[in-house]
Amino acid sequence: xxxxxxxxxxxxxxxxxxxxxxxxxxxVERGEIHALVGENGxxxxxxxxxxxxxxxxGTYTGDIIYNGEECQFKTLRDSEEKGIVIIHQELALIPELxxxxxxxxxxxxxxxxxxxxxxxxxxxxxxMKQVGLKDEATTLIKDIGTGKxxxxxxxxxxxxxxxxxxxxxxxxxxxEEDSRMLLNLLLDFxxxxxxxxxxxxxxxxxxxxxxKITVLRDxxxxxxxxxxxxxxxxxxxxxxxxxxxxSDRYPAREHHxxxxxxxxVRNWNVYHPIYTEKKxxxxxxxxxxxxxxxxxxxxxxxxxxxxxxxxxxKSYGTNISGTLIIGGKExxxxxxxxxxxxxxxxxxxxxxxxxxxxxxxIAINNTMARLEKVCNxxxxxxxxxxxxxxxxxxxxxxxxxxxxxxxxxxxxxNQQKVLLSKWMFADPEVxxxxxxxRGIDVGAxxxxxxxxxxxxxxxxxxxxxxxxxxxxxGMCDRIYVMNEGDMxxxxxxxxxxxxxxxAAILKSDKK
Amino acid sequence: MNAKTLLKKYTMVIxxxxxxxxxxxxxxxxLLYPQNMSNLLLQNAYVLVMACGMLLCILTGGxxxxxxxxxxxxxxxxAAQLLAAGLPAIPVILLGLVIACIIGVWxxxxxxxxxxxxxxxxxxxxxxxxxxxxAILGSKTVSINNQTFLNIFASYINIPGVDSGDVKWSAxxxxxxxxxxxxxxxxxxxxxxAAKGYKQASAVSEFAKIxxxxxLVLAYTWKLAHYKGIPVMALWVLAVVFIYAFIxxxxxxxxxxxxxxxxxxxxxxxxIDTEKVYFMAYLSMSILAGLSGLLMAARIGSVNGDTxxxxxxxxxxxxxxxxxxxxGGSGTVGGIMVGAILLGVINQGMSIxxxxxxxxYVVKGAVLLVAVIFDVxxxxxxxxxx
Numbered sequence: 001x002x003x004x005x006x007x008x009x010x011x012x013x014x015x016x017x018x019x020x021x022x023x024x025x026x027x028v029e030r031g032e033i034h035a036l037v038g039e040n041g042x043x044x045x046x047x048x049x050x051x052x053x054x055x056x057x058g059t060y061t062g063d064i065i066y067n068g069e070e071c072q073f074k075t076l077r078d079s080e081e082k083g084i085v086i087i088h089q090e091l092a093l094i095p096e097l098x099x100x101x102x103x104x105x106x107x108x109x110x111x112x113x114x115x116x117x118x119x120x121x122x123x124x125x126x127x128m129k130q131v132g133l134k135d136e137a138t139t140l141i142k143d144i145g146t147g148k149x150x151x152x153x154x155x156x157x158x159x160x161x162x163x164x165x166x167x168x169x170x171x172x173x174x175x176e177e178d179s180r181m182l183l184n185l186l187l188d189f190x191x192x193x194x195x196x197x198x199x200x201x202x203x204x205x206x207x208x209x210x211x212k213i214t215v216l217r218d219x220x221x222x223x224x225x226x227x228x229x230x231x232x233x234x235x236x237x238x239x240x241x242x243x244x245x246x247s248d249r250y251p252a253r254e255h256h257x258x259x260x261x262x263x264x265v266r267n268w269n270v271y272h273p274i275y276t277e278k279k280x281x282x283x284x285x286x287x288x289x290x291x292x293x294x295x296x297x298x299x300x301x302x303x304x305x306x307x308x309x310x311x312x313x314k315s316y317g318t319n320i321s322g323t324l325i326i327g328g329k330e331x332x333x334x335x336x337x338x339x340x341x342x343x344x345x346x347x348x349x350x351x352x353x354x355x356x357x358x359x360x361x362i363a364i365n366n367t368m369a370r371l372e373k374v375c376n377x378x379x380x381x382x383x384x385x386x387x388x389x390x391x392x393x394x395x396x397x398x399x400x401x402x403x404x405x406x407x408x409x410x411x412x413x414n415q416q417k418v419l420l421s422k423w424m425f426a427d428p429e430v431x432x433x434x435x436x437x438r439g440i441d442v443g444a445x446x447x448x449x450x451x452x453x454x455x456x457x458x459x460x461x462x463x464x465x466x467x468x469x470x471x472x473x474g475m476c477d478r479i480y481v482m483n484e485g486d487m488x489x490x491x492x493x494x495x496x497x498x499x500x501x502x503a504a505i506l507k508s509d510k511k
Numbered sequence: 512m513n514a515k516t517l518l519k520k521y522t523m524v525i526x527x528x529x530x531x532x533x534x535x536x537x538x539x540x541x542l543l544y545p546q547n548m549s550n551l552l553l554q555n556a557y558v559l560v561m562a563c564g565m566l567l568c569i570l571t572g573g574x575x576x577x578x579x580x581x582x583x584x585x586x587x588x589x590a591a592q593l594l595a596a597g598l599p600a601i602p603v604i605l606l607g608l609v610i611a612c613i614i615g616v617w618x619x620x621x622x623x624x625x626x627x628x629x630x631x632x633x634x635x636x637x638x639x640x641x642x643x644x645x646a647i648l649g650s651k652t653v654s655i656n657n658q659t660f661l662n663i664f665a666s667y668i669n670i671p672g673v674d675s676g677d678v679k680w681s682a683x684x685x686x687x688x689x690x691x692x693x694x695x696x697x698x699x700x701x702x703x704x705a706a707k708g709y710k711q712a713s714a715v716s717e718f719a720k721i722x723x724x725x726x727l728v729l730a731y732t733w734k735l736a737h738y739k740g741i742p743v744m745a746l747w748v749l750a751v752v753f754i755y756a757f758i759x760x761x762x763x764x765x766x767x768x769x770x771x772x773x774x775x776x777x778x779x780x781x782x783i784d785t786e787k788v789y790f791m792a793y794l795s796m797s798i799l800a801g802l803s804g805l806l807m808a809a810r811i812g813s814v815n816g817d818t819x820x821x822x823x824x825x826x827x828x829x830x831x832x833x834x835x836x837x838x839g840g841s842g843t844v845g846g847i848m849v850g851a852i853l854l855g856v857i858n859q860g861m862s863i864x865x866x867x868x869x870x871x872y873v874v875k876g877a878v879l880l881v882a883v884i885f886d887v888x889x890x891x892x893x894x895x896x897x
Contacts, residue, residue, distance in 0.1 A: 315780060337782035346780065354780055357773030359840050368770060369781040371763045378762050383709045422781075 004065075005030040005164060005195050006051075011062035013043075013050055020046045021060070022219045028164070028197060028212075033190055035210035035227075036199045039241055039441035042216040044199045048166050052086045053079045066164075083163030087153045089172060089439075095142035099133075100124035102141055103156045127155040131185060146300065147178030154185070165189070165196045171205060172439050175300035175467055176502075183209045201441065202468075203234040215240035238442055250474035251446065253453045256291030257477060261328070262461030263288050263344070263430040268322035270303075270310040276318050280306045282485040284322075288430065288461040293452060295476035295493070296465040297501050303485040304465045305349060308432045312346035313339035327429055340369055345428035347419055349435035349465070351412075355419045358408030362400060362418050363389035365407050369426040392421035396451060413444025420451060431455060432463040437471060449475055469498045483508045522885065523834060523846065527853045534860030541863050542856075545738035548731065553810060555855035556744045557583070557803040561826035562833070562847045563755035564796035570759075570768040571792050572775065572839035574629040575827050578618065578636030579800040583819030584644035586611050586804030590660075591653040591814040600659035604805060611801020614640065615794035623790035633793075637823070645816040652815035655808055664747065664809030667739040679740030686732025690725040697721050744806060751799065756844040768792060772839025828875070829854055832882040854878070 006028040013021040021043045028034045036044045049055050051064060053073030064071045066082060073079045076086075093102050100121045109120045124137035131151045135144060141152065150170060157165055167186075171179035183205055186196055200206055206213060207227065215222040215237065222240050225232055238249075270281035281303045288294040296304045309316035311324060313336040324331050326342050333339045339346070348354040356365050366389040367374050374385045389403035398417045400410060407418055416436065423431060433452070437445040452475065456462055466472050472479055472493070479496050481489040481504045489504035518525070535542045542548075561579055568574050590607045594600070618636055621627040655661065668674075670681045697717060704711045711717075735741055759765040770778040771788045779785045803822070808814050833850025835842025857878060861871045 312780075313782070335782070335784070336780050337784065340782040348777075348780060353774075354776045357770055357777055357840070359773050360769065364766070364769075368778070368783075371766060375763050378764060380761055380763055380766060382761075383704070383707065386709075 003030045004028065005067060007063075007065040008047070008051065009063045009065070011047065011050055011060055011064075013046055013055060013060040020219050021050070023062075024216065024219070024221050026214055026221070027224070028195060030195055031190060031193050032211040033186055033196045033198060033209055035206040035213045036197060036216065037201075037203070037206060037213060037237055037241055038216035039443055042241075042441075043219040044216055045168060046219075047216070048086055048168060048197070048199065051079065052076055052084060052166070054086075080160055083161055084166070085157040085160050085162040085164070086166040087150075087157060087168065087170065089169040091146075091149050091153055093141045093149055093152060096140065098138045098140055099128065099135065099144075099152050099155075100137035102152060103127065103137075103159050107160065123159065124155070127158045128152075130158055131155045132181075145178075146173050147175070147181070150174060150178070150182060151185075154182075163195065165194060166199075167196065168199045169201065169439065170198065171200065171202060173300075176469070177299060179205060201439065203237050204470075206237065207232055207234060213237060217241060241441070242443055249442070249446065250471075251450050251453055253475075254457075255477065256456050256459070258290040258292075258459065260290045261287050262290045262292070262326070263463075264323075264325040265311060266323040266325075268307065268311070268324075269320065270306055270317035271319040273316065273318050280317060280485050281310065284482070284485075284487045286480050286487065286490070288463055290429075290459050290461055291456045292478065293456055293462045293464055293476045295472035295479040296463065296482060297467075297469060297472050297479055298482040299505060300467070301484070302482040304482050305434055306485075307482070308346055308434055308463070308465060311339075312336060312344055312432065315339075315346070340426055340428070343427075343429035345369070345423040345426055345431045347423050347431060347433045347436060349438060351415050351419045356407045356415060356422075359406055361389075362393070362398070362403040362405055362407055362410075365418055366392055366403070366421050366425055369422055373425070388425060389421075392425065396421055397447060411440075413440035413447075416440055416444065416448060417451075420448070424451075424455075428460070430461045430463065432465070434465045435467065436464065437466070437468070445471075469501055472496075472501075473498070481505060523832065523849045523853065523882070526882075527849055527856065530853060530860075531856050534856060534863075538860060538863045542860055543734075545734045545736075547859060547863065548734040549738045549742065551852075551855055551859050552745055552748070553742055554859065555851060556748050556806050556810070557822060558825045558829055558851045558855065559748050559848060560751050560799050560803050560806065561796075561822065562829040562851045563751055563844060564792075564799035565823075565826040565830050566755070566759070566835055566842055566844060566847050567768050567792040568629070568796055569827075569830050569835045569837075570772045570839055570842060571789055572772045573837045574622075574789075574792075574839070575633070575823070576618070576636075576793060576796045576800075577630070577633040577823050578614075578640055579796060579803075579826060580819040580822035580824075581637045581640035581644065582611060582614055582797055582800035583804040583807055583822055584814070584816070585614070585640040585647070586801040587808040587814040587818050588644040588647040588653070590805055590808050591655055592647055594655050594657045594660055595653055600657050600663060603657075603660065604663065607805050608798065608801050611798045611804070612794070614801070615797030618797060619790035619793040622793050623786045623788075629789075629793070641816075644818075648814065648816055650816060652813050654813040661809050661812070662743070664744055664806050665812075666743050668741045668743065669739075674740055677737075679736045679738075682732050682736040682740045683729075685741060686729050686736075689732075690728050693721055693725060693728075744810070747802070747806060751802070752844060752848060759844055764791075769840055772836075772841070774840075825851075825854065828879050831886075832879055834886060836886075837883065850882070 004027055008024065008026040011021050011024045024043065024047055026047065038044050050060050053075050056074045057072035071082065103124045104120055109116050109123060121137040128137060131154050133148060133151050133155065135148065141149060170182055174182065186209055189196065198210065211228050213225040213227055213232065225236065225240065264287040266285045268281055268284045269279065272278040272280050284307060298304050306316050310320050313333040314320055315336055324333065326344060331342050333342060352358060363386050367385050374381050374388060386403055393400065393403055396417045398414050400414060407415055410418065436448055452462055464472065464476060473496055476493045479491055479493055480487060481501055483505045486508060488508040491500065565576060568576050586607045589610055590603050593603045593606065618632055621632045622629050668681060673681050701711060767783050767788050770783060771785050775785055804819065807818060829851035830842060830847045831837060832853055833847035835847060854875065857874060858871065861874065
């Protein structure tokens with residue numbers, strides 16, 4: 001019989017009005033990497049929160065059997081004592097503290113008088129070595145990139161003597177290179193006998209790393225797929241997730257490219273807002289035609305977001321220079337208001353931080369970028385505002401009972417739709433979409449793609465920044481590649497491949 | 512709407528009713544005397560006015576203005592000295608408000624455009640303006656004898672003939688007009704919505720609400736009619752409250768304060784000038800503080816170096832008791848009015864009972880804490896379910 005480190009039996013968890021988990025079963029064998037997949041709201045995170053004691057024993061029904069004994073975790077600390085450590089999507093590190101301090105936060109290495117700093121940093125570096133981090137343990141968290149921060153989280157888990165490591169969307173904010181490194185690290189740990197559970201939307205990564213894949217849908221276990229031979233492809237997983245076969249992950253699209261140029265940027269330079277001598281965008285030129293979707297590929301820190309935000313009314317950076325032409329007219333935009341009036345929209349990659357007011361309703365968010373459109377001499381016509389929001393809700397098929405719902409209560413995919421509604425309502429000619437499908441499920445992604453196609457069919461120009469190459473290849477007419485602030489390649493999507501894009505990046509690195 | 516959500520929505524109103532009844536009983540009915548009811552409004556006029564301005568500051572992200580008590584003193588001091596020097600009332604009032612504007616521009620500039628933390632900037636203002644006020648007064652109490660000035664802020668409406676008797680009928684007449692007006696306005700609004708086919712709340716709940724409000728208006732004006740009639744100060748307060756209620760609930764300008772408090776970065780990227788929002792919050796606050804300074808000076812009839820001491824705390828307290836979020840982004844003028852009146856009833860009730868001033872502080876502090884605890888706990892519970 002298989003040696004199960006963890007068995008979760010008939011787990012049911014209810015929130016007021018919603019059954020988040022309905023008799024879910026999960027069996028994890030010792031020493032395997034077990035993937036948990038499902039659309040947003042399928043109950044993956046809820047299940048892991050039940051396991052880790054975030055939702056204490058008694059608030060759910062069902063049994064958790066860990067290492068052969070039944071567990072009743074009341075707090076996160078209870079589960080950590082047993083060696084179950086969960087790393088959340090949003091990293092729980094304090095930027096102003098050092099790597100070592102973060103690693104032993106709440107678990108300080110005590111000497112006779114207070115904290116033993118020598119021991120703290122020595123042990124921290126031991127664990128950092130295990131994950132391949134070569135920085136000093138005294139480096140502050142804010143001075144290292146997201147990729148390394150993720151590694152610090154894992155090192156922190158190791159310091160807690162982890163037996164079962166749970167990673168919730170560990171690669172969602174990493175570029176392909178860092179993601180691959182992280183996944184290989186998990187495979188190394190597996191060889192050393194550690195068990196991991198990984199939650200991810202990135203199915204190619206799952207197929208690469210997981211031995212078993214459990215699919216959740218609407219709070220119920222659908223199936224567990226065996227991937228020991230690495231013979232499961234993404235389509236097979238998607239089929240389980242959505243309950244139907246998604247024959248095409250990208251909607252078919254007629255080409256609408258007109259000869260007219262929607263937006264052109266020439267010799268664009270941007271410097272870092274704080275380290276003003278550092279150049280983040282270096283002499284970049286590009287254009288996008290009306291009715292065209294242009295993709296921007298590149299690794300994290302390639303300067304794509306910085307480029308986009310600096311174009312959008314100088315919302316990022318200092319000492320910006322270059323020429324910006326929108327609809328044949330040259331603009332010198334001073335702020336976001338000017339950019340919106342010039343017909344530009346920037347749909348941020350960080351919908352919670354930069355995009356939406358989570359506490360406010362869908363209706364209020366929907367009109368925010370162009371509130372004057374529902375105003376009469378500065379007085380808001382609330383009825384008209386609600387009608388607008390209802391209209392977009394129907395058009396984009398946002399799932400919500402009413403437009404008076406707070407945006408914070410929506411799932412990621414629906415939040416993204418509200419964010420898109422907000423910018424579509426601003427009625428721009430050129431839309432810059434920064435990671436428009438980050439962290440949302442396959443079904444919602446497809447719908448976002450359809451919206452993009454509708455936009456270009458109306459003759460608008462779309463610039464799509466994405467770290468997922470297949471998405472760029474599937475959706476764009478033309479692809480630009482950036483690396484370290486430089487524009488390094490431009491290719492028609494018909495000729496582009498993932499290999500070609502990577503090659504362009506790597507070649508420019510050598511220079 | 513079931514009983515639970517109803518209870519949650521109107522918690523502070525219910526608390527106000529309970530406290531009111533409690534003090535009505537404890538004072539043996541003296542709280543309900545016409546004179547006390549009239550004083551309830553007059554003594555808290557400055558709180559009601561300043562709480563409106565403070566709401567805008569708090570909306571931007573839990574930011575407060577500590578300098579308002581000192582602004583009250585400075586503007587009051589300038590007005591008192593100028594009146595004493597023989598200047599007529601109208602120029603003095605205008606000059607007082609201009610000074611308040613200058614203070615507002617000063618603070619708004621540092622906070623909005625230079626990004627000085629509001630707490631520190633207004634703490635500095637608290638010392639600065641208090642010191643200037645005392646210097647202008649020359650450490651003396653300056654009394655105000657200009658009758659026009661006193662009439663503009665602190666007299667009562669008295670229509671000869673109608674109000675000659677013991678009962679000031681004009682007050683009750685105003686009450687009746689307001690009550691009928693509210694009823695008609697609600698009916699018209701519903702008719703308009705129905706014509707356009709918009710959704711609306713059930714007729715029963717909406718009219719029930721109006722009937723309760725009407726009853727209160729009639730009862731209150733009835734009380735006023737049996738004292739000296741409608742105080743002019745009440746008109747000033749009502750004007751400010753209506754303007755701020757309108758701005759915060761109906762205008763784009765008002766919406767921006769909520770947006771900045773909800774998510775400043777997103778607001779900025781939506782093309783809204785967030786610096787201007789901060790600037791306007793502190794400008795409006797200082798203007799209202801200046802107006803309160805004039806109201807206070809007229810009501811007391813004199814100004815001294817301690818005028819307005821700790822007024823900022825009353826305004827801030829009213830906002831938080833009235834349900835404004837300590838993190839910004841939520842709160843309504845209606846809510847903070849309930850908060851201010853609740854504080855006022857407690858003050859008034861304890862004074863009538865003759866409770867020691869020291870104990871009044873203890874009770875106020877406890878009420879503030881309980882209100883905020885309730886707010887945080889109840890929001891936390893509902894917020895987590897998602």
